[in-house]
Amino acid sequence: MPQITYREAIRHALAEELTRDPNVVVMGEEVAQFNGAYKVTDGLLATFGPTRIVDTPISEAGFIGLGVGASMLGIRPVMELMFWSFYSVAFDQILNNAANVRYMSGGQINCPIVIRGPANGGTNVGATHSHTPENVLANHPGVKVVVPATAYDAKGLLKSAIRDNDPVFFLENTILYGDKGEVPEAEYVIPLGKADVKRVGADLTIVTYGRCVIHSLKAAEVLEKDHGISVEVVDLRTIRPLDFDTVLASVKKTNRVLIVEEQKPFASVGTQLAYMIQREAFDHLDGPIHRLATIDAPAIYSPPVETEQLPNPARVIKAVLAAMA
Amino acid sequence: MSKKPSAIADIKSGSAVKATDYALAPINAALSSPQRIELYRTMIRIRRFEERSLRAYQGKNVSGGTNIGGFLHLYIGQEAVAVGCCSLMGKNDHVITAYRDHGHAIAVGMDTKPLMAELYGKITGCSKGKGGSMHYFAPDKNFWGGHGIVGGQIPLGTGLAYALKYQGKKGAAMAFMGDGAVNQGAVHEAYNLASLWNLPVVFVIENNGYSMGTSQARSSAGQLAKRAEGYNMTWGQCDGHDVYEVRALMDKHLTLAREQSRPSTVEIDTYRYRGHSVADPDNTYRTKTEIEEYRNKKDPIQVSLHKLLAEGVLTEALADKIDAEARAEAESAAEFADASPYPTPDDIQKDVYWESDHPAERKSEGRLFFD
Ligand SMILES: Cc1ncc(C[n+]2csc(CCOP(=O)(O)OP(=O)(O)O)c2C)c(N)n1
Ligand SMILES: [Mg+2]
Numbered sequence: 080m081p082q083i084t085y086r087e088a089i090r091h092a093l094a095e096e097l098t099r100d101p102n103v104v105v106m107g108e109e110v111a112q113f114n115g116a117y118k119v120t121d122g123l124l125a126t127f128g129p130t131r132i133v134d135t136p137i138s139e140a141g142f143i144g145l146g147v148g149a150s151m152l153g154i155r156p157v158m159e160l161m162f163w164s165f166y167s168v169a170f171d172q173i174l175n176n177a178a179n180v181r182y183m184s185g186g187q188i189n190c191p192i193v194i195r196g197p198a199n200g201g202t203n204v205g206a207t208h209s210h211t212p213e214n215v216l217a218n219h220p221g222v223k224v225v226v227p228a229t230a231y232d233a234k235g236l237l238k239s240a241i242r243d244n245d246p247v248f249f250l251e252n253t254i255l256y257g258d259k260g261e262v263p264e265a266e267y268v269i270p271l272g273k274a275d276v277k278r279v280g281a282d283l284t285i286v287t288y289g290r291c292v293i294h295s296l297k298a299a300e301v302l303e304k305d306h307g308i309s310v311e312v313v314d315l316r317t318i319r320p321l322d323f324d325t326v327l328a329s330v331k332k333t334n335r336v337l338i339v340e341e342q343k344p345f346a347s348v349g350t351q352l353a354y355m356i357q358r359e360a361f362d363h364l365d366g367p368i369h370r371l372a373t374i375d376a377p378a379i380y381s382p383p384v385e386t387e388q389l390p391n392p393a394r395v396i397k398a399v400l401a402a403m404a
Numbered sequence: 405m406s407k408k409p410s411a412i413a414d415i416k417s418g419s420a421v422k423a424t425d426y427a428l429a430p431i432n433a434a435l436s437s438p439q440r441i442e443l444y445r446t447m448i449r450i451r452r453f454e455e456r457s458l459r460a461y462q463g464k465n466v467s468g469g470t471n472i473g474g475f476l477h478l479y480i481g482q483e484a485v486a487v488g489c490c491s492l493m494g495k496n497d498h499v500i501t502a503y504r505d506h507g508h509a510i511a512v513g514m515d516t517k518p519l520m521a522e523l524y525g526k527i528t529g530c531s532k533g534k535g536g537s538m539h540y541f542a543p544d545k546n547f548w549g550g551h552g553i554v555g556g557q558i559p560l561g562t563g564l565a566y567a568l569k570y571q572g573k574k575g576a577a578m579a580f581m582g583d584g585a586v587n588q589g590a591v592h593e594a595y596n597l598a599s600l601w602n603l604p605v606v607f608v609i610e611n612n613g614y615s616m617g618t619s620q621a622r623s624s625a626g627q628l629a630k631r632a633e634g635y636n637m638t639w640g641q642c643d644g645h646d647v648y649e650v651r652a653l654m655d656k657h658l659t660l661a662r663e664q665s666r667p668s669t670v671e672i673d674t675y676r677y678r679g680h681s682v683a684d685p686d687n688t689y690r691t692k693t694e695i696e697e698y699r700n701k702k703d704p705i706q707v708s709l710h711k712l713l714a715e716g717v718l719t720e721a722l723a724d725k726i727d728a729e730a731r732a733e734a735e736s737a738a739e740f741a742d743a744s745p746y747p748t749p750d751d752i753q754k755d756v757y758w759e760s761d762h763p764a765e766r767k768s769e770g771r772l773f774f775d
Contacts, residue, residue, distance in 0.1 A: 109617050113616065113617035113618070134623075137554045137588060140589050168555075168588065202473070203525070205474065205534075207553050374752050375773045376753045377756065379747070380525055380531075382470060383525070384751070
């Protein structure tokens with residue numbers, strides 16, 4: 080199987096869907112002529128032309144709202160936010176209009192928009208550029224939220240997202256863009272709402288998603304080797320819809336849970352998971368549910384300190400050892 | 405108002421060495437020789453500071469790590485704008501800008517040591533290593549940032565003007581933005597509020613022709629400053645390569661704000677030689693020739709140098725000395741930054757709440773932080 084980067088995997092998904100469906104349009108700042116701020120859309124303008132690959136002014140509220148409106152008439156806009164951090168400028172369009180229009184119209188109107196872009200810390204760009212809004216987004220019934228960790232998942236999930244009839248928010252990671260993974264040449268899709276057990280283990284379940292999957296897998300290796308602890312890593316892949324069955328099966332097997340997330344702790348994705356795990360699997364737990372999150376403060380700029388603010392393999396190892404104690 | 409021929413036309417024809425009208429504008433004619441030299445010195449200090457920061461960005465520290473992380477948006481080529489505008493500041497005048505903020509920070513009088521240390525993410529930085537390049541602040545210098553979200557600072561600048569008016573202070577706020585920022589909704593809402601409520605703010609559009617890789621023609625309909633007309637605001641436009649010209653126009657607009665409490669918009673044509681940021685130096689959207697044109701014919705420091713030499717205010721020897729001092733200052737800022745310690749993980753949760761930083765005076769109850 081060819082090895083391609085996470086960035087290329089997303090690009091291939093876009094290209095395949097642009098080819099398959101003439102209603103798919105890619106829009107955002109610097110996506111066309113500049114080939115993408117992070118080069119995800121590199122070459123798409125040359126292949127699909129300026130009607131399908133559209134550069135916008137720096138007007139997120141305007142162009143995201145325009146995408147919501149166009150989707151109501153059957154366009155399938157895939158909007159790029161240069162950073163998900165800029166979603167706050169378009170909050171009303173995303174969370175009032177996209178999330179509610181179907182409900183408020185009594186089911187008459189669909190909003191098949193995809194909004195994608197990176198949402199992560201760890202690149203020393205400061206508090207304004209390091210938001211991880213998956214919990215905020217997923218708090219709104221009517222929307223779907225996807226956070227892929229690998230090239231394979233990114234491609235298969237983005238294709239499903241574009242074909243989905245509901246608004247799908249797709250959160251990528253600038254640090255993962257260059258990571259390579261095996262991706263088959265033949266077409267495939269991954270349904271939204273299916274978690275993936277990325278590592279099988281017996282002693283403790285890490286429930287995680289996004290870049291924290293990578294941290295957790297690294298930590299799991301060390302834990303196995305140095306501490307003889309067998310960790311199972313469950314990658315949610317999709318936050319909403321949530322594949323809780325896979326989480327539950329794993330917890331019932333290992334009886335210990337650590338949630339790892341690049342989120343501020345208060346009312347995070349992990350908070351919801353912890354509630355559900357204790358409700359559905361209380362009698363299967365050998366100890367309290369543990370959680371490792373970002374240290375609760377705005378993102379610090381200072382490069383070596385930001386690494387410590389975020390989950391990282393060393394912090395995961397520490398958290399697992401604490402959960403096993 | 406139509407776009408008038410720029411002062412650069414004179415430079416092209418070789419007459420740049422003659423003092424233009426702008427040097428004769430009352431606000432400039434009144435400048436003493438030391439004050440003229442100071443304008444020049446500030447521009448060159450900004451240039452050398454940024455060149456030094458660029459070298460630090462591209463280099464590695466002793467332990468092989470990066471000196472500077474994230475983004476570094478250089479102001480090189482635009483120095484006359486911040487220096488011209490900020491040189492007009494009185495004690496009740498305030499400044500706010502976007503992420504391309506090194507020039508403004510130095511122009512309002514911030515010390516370059518903590519500025520460089522901030523880029524290095526050190527605890528001795530002006531924001532204790534918490535903000536980085538895009539988030540410089542110095543309230544003691546009436547400088548309110550340093551803002552990372554395009555256009556987000558413009559309502560804040562309008563708020564500074566509101567506060568001045570409310571407190572009965574005769575001053576003005578200068579709210580700087582790029583040519584791409586005019587397309588943010590927040591800018592338009594701020595325009596309307598400022599005009600409706602007669603607020604003393606000057607909206608300054610630093611038009612360097614591009615927002616990242618997008619030219620003005622590909623991002624904006626109509627002349628940028630003219631949008632002010634829709635909000636019943638006056639507007640002006642000038643060339644930003646000549647610090648005298650910037651001062652001549654800004655003086656009028658600041659006076660309008662201070663004396664009549666009326667907002668206005670100014671569009672200042674300028675140019676950046678470097679990529680949008682150092683991490684993103686892609687120059688596919690413009691030609692090398694275009695960059696060289698500006699560098700050779702419209703460089704604000706060269707323009708100013710020629711004028712000062714012609715005015716007899718500067719000698720070449722003195723100019724060389726000023727340059728050497730600026731380089732030495734940048735070097736010692738880098739040494740200071742390099743030698744300073746990083747914040748520790750314990751610093752992460754400081755400066756979040758006033759109350760958690762002042763536990764003795766805390767009034768609220770309950771938990772502020774979570775893990
Ligand atoms: C709301 C928002 N959208 C996008 C960005 C990413 N971004 C940062 S700077 C920039 C270009 C801004 O251009 P301009 O306003 O002309 O200022 P210049 O960089 O030329 O100084 C973009 C798109 C951002 N920081 N904030
Ligand atoms: Mg610009």
